[in-house]
Amino acid sequence: MLKDLLATRANPDVPSALSGLFTQDADPSAISFAAGSPNESLFPVAAVQRAFNTAIAKQGAHLFQYQNPQGNPALRAKLAARIGKWGQVTTTAEHVVLTVGGQQAIELVAKALLNPGDEVAVEVPTYVGALAALDLYQPTYYGVGLQSDGIDLDVLETTLKRHPGIKLLYTVPDFHNPTGITMSVAKREQLVALANRYDFIILEDSPYRDLGYEQTPLPAIKSFDTEGRVVFVSSLSKILMPALRTGWLVADDTLLAAIMKVRLASDLEATGVTHAAIDAYLTTNDLDAHVDVLKDHYRVQCAAMVAALGKYFPDEATFTTPAGGFFDWVTLPKDIDTGALLREQISPTAHVSYVPGTNFYPNRDVHNSLRLCFSGLTPTVIDAGIHRLGDQVKAAVHEAKPVV
Ligand SMILES: Cc1ncc(COP(=O)(O)O)c(C=O)c1O
Numbered sequence: 001m002l003k004d005l006l007a008t009r010a011n012p013d014v015p016s017a018l019s020g021l022f023t024q025d026a027d028p029s030a031i032s033f034a035a036g037s038p039n040e041s042l043f044p045v046a047a048v049q050r051a052f053n054t055a056i057a058k059q060g061a062h063l064f065q066y067q068n069p070q071g072n073p074a075l076r077a078k079l080a081a082r083i084g085k086w087g088q089v090t091t092t093a094e095h096v097v098l099t100v101g102g103q104q105a106i107e108l109v110a111k112a113l114l115n116p117g118d119e120v121a122v123e124v125p126t127y128v129g130a131l132a133a134l135d136l137y138q139p140t141y142y143g144v145g146l147q148s149d150g151i152d153l154d155v156l157e158t159t160l161k162r163h164p165g166i167k168l169l170y171t172v173p174d175f176h177n178p179t180g181i182t183m184s185v186a187k188r189e190q191l192v193a194l195a196n197r198y199d200f201i202i203l204e205d206s207p208y209r210d211l212g213y214e215q216t217p218l219p220a221i222k223s224f225d226t227e228g229r230v231v232f233v234s235s236l237s238k239i240l241m242p243a244l245r246t247g248w249l250v251a252d253d254t255l256l257a258a259i260m261k262v263r264l265a266s267d268l269e270a271t272g273v274t275h276a277a278i279d280a281y282l283t284t285n286d287l288d289a290h291v292d293v294l295k296d297h298y299r300v301q302c303a304a305m306v307a308a309l310g311k312y313f314p315d316e317a318t319f320t321t322p323a324g325g326f327f328d329w330v331t332l333p334k335d336i337d338t339g340a341l342l343r344e345q346i347s348p349t350a351h352v353s354y355v356p357g358t359n360f361y362p363n364r365d366v367h368n369s370l371r372l373c374f375s376g377l378t379p380t381v382i383d384a385g386i387h388r389l390g391d392q393v394k395a396a397v398h399e400a401k402p403v404v
Contacts, residue, residue: 009136017132017359030351031385033372036177036326040376042294043241044285051281055273063276069264071098071248072275078282079234079248086210087220089232091250097259098270102207102235102247106170107133108266109203109231109249112258114139119166121159121200123151125329125360125369127177130170130205134362141362142166146176148320150183153190160198168201173221175208175325178360178371182323185218192224200229201255207235207247210291212324213299228252231259236278238326239291244274298326304379305372305386312390314397326375329357332393335400337367345396350388 006012056063070076076093083089099105106129114120114137122130124143134141142163144156151171160166171191173183183191195202204221222232228251235247251259263269305328309319319330332338339356346352357369374382 009138017128017135027351030347030353031377031381031388032353033374033377033385033389034353034355035376036371036373038238038242038294038326038375039297040241042297044281044290047285048241048244048277048281051284052273052277054280054284055276058280059276063273067269067272067275069260069269070094070096071270072272072279075275075279075282076248078279080250082287083220083222083232083234083250086217087206087232088223089220089250090223095250095252095256097249097251097256097263098275099233099247099249099263100245100267100270101237101242102205102233103129103133104266104270105231105233105235105247105249106130106203106205107136108259108262109168109233109255110134110137111262111266112255113137113168113201118168119163121156121166121169122362123171123176124362124366125178125357126170126362127172127205128355128359130172130203131360131362134170139168143362146179146181148181150176150181150187151191153187153194156191157194157198160194160200164198166198166200168203169195170203170205171221172205172208174206174218175211175322175327177208177325178327178355178357179329180320180322180325180327181329182212182218183221188219188221189224191221192226192230195229196227202230203233204230205233207233207238208325209234210239211295211298211326213295213302214323222250225252228254231255239287239294240278240281244278245271246274246278295324298324298375300379301374301377301382302328304382305374308383308386308390312387312394314390314394316397317393326373328372328374329369330372331357331369333397333400334368336396338370339367341392341396342370346389346392350392352385352389352392354389 076096080091080093080096110133116138120139121142142159145152209217222230232250316333355371358364
């Protein structure tokens with residue numbers, strides 16, 4: 001059989017953690033809280049169009065030549081300065097690698113580090129795309145729960161003591177996908193101390209760090225790194241446009257060399273024309289001013305979401321109150337399977353969608369939570385959708401609970 005010739009990691013009978021997440025609801029009256037996309041009405045299309053023209057006019061044919069495997073040096077210098085200013089990370093363009101979205105950066109780190117069976121710690125729940133990338137390298141996962149100020153360090157330390165072979169921790173410290181939680185500064189520092197003590201690498205994935213509604217970004221975990229153990233990853237997808245497919249990572253020498261080795265084999269280099277255009281955009285536009293506009297929108301949308309959850313969801317449900325980003329996380333009583341509820345009840349009758357929480361657990365073994373994304377919807381639509389959803393959730397909770 002042809003299938004027998006495939007690598008275990010690519011077996012299509014075991015779907016990617018990401019499969020099914022990008023399907024559009026065919027029903028135009030449906031309200032989707034599922035897709036985690038930025039709001040496209042906020043994309044600076046005209047300015048980016050001008051930037052492409054500027055870059056092409058300036059360099060002509062040479063722009064379309066093979067370029068630098070680490071990516072456009074001028075753009076790398078700007079990103080190094082940006083993470084210096086907003087994340088207190090001291091680095092240089094030489095330690096920045098431009099990637100095809102943050103997603104490729106995660107995959108490159110997994111490829112550079114993991115042999116089959118290697119032990120990896122992840123927050124639970126965690127970003128599905130990271131699970132899709134890590135899954136390819138067949139790790140053994142250990143899930144560590146989240147508290148309101150980020151990963152539970154006591155549980156992490158107990159896990160590290162039991163499994164001293166853990167070599168990688170993947171974390172989303174800022175406005176976490178899927179929960180919206182942010183890791184405190186104290187925990188960031190303690191996490192690096194644990195990495196030094198127990199000898200593991202931290203993959204810090206932070207695409208939402210600029211999108212704090214009321215606050216400037218916190219120091220990155222990487223800013224506390226004393227031994228070159230932290231790989232910092234971010235992206236322009238959420239603050240500019242995802243189709244630019246521009247992410248970036250910061251790594252110190254040993255990890256950088258390993259990452260560049262696997263990067264060369266993967267794609268030689270990322271999209272040089274786009275990077276030159278982004279560099280031109282950043283030269284003539286104020287990205288921070290653009291980010292302020294985004295924050296004003298997402299702040300209002302998040303407030304509408306939190307208010308609607310308070311109004312329409314039953315007391316048995318708990319939900320997060322994010323201080324930035326795109327997501328809210330709802331936990332229902334244990335006996336409710338939010339996947340079955342969506343399929344059988346909510347999607348066909350209430351025409352509302354969300355991502356069932358199961359997708360965000362490496363072993364797909366927790367079923368009573370859901371992720372809501374508010375970034376693409378107006379406050380009025382958020383209110384209407386959560387009203388419809390809340391009625392269904394109330395019915396399910398009360399049905400599941402025996403009447404006494
Ligand atoms: C936590 C997290 N990391 C990485 C990504 C990857 O985004 P991109 O590849 O567009 O940069 C996403 C996208 O949703 C995300 O939420």
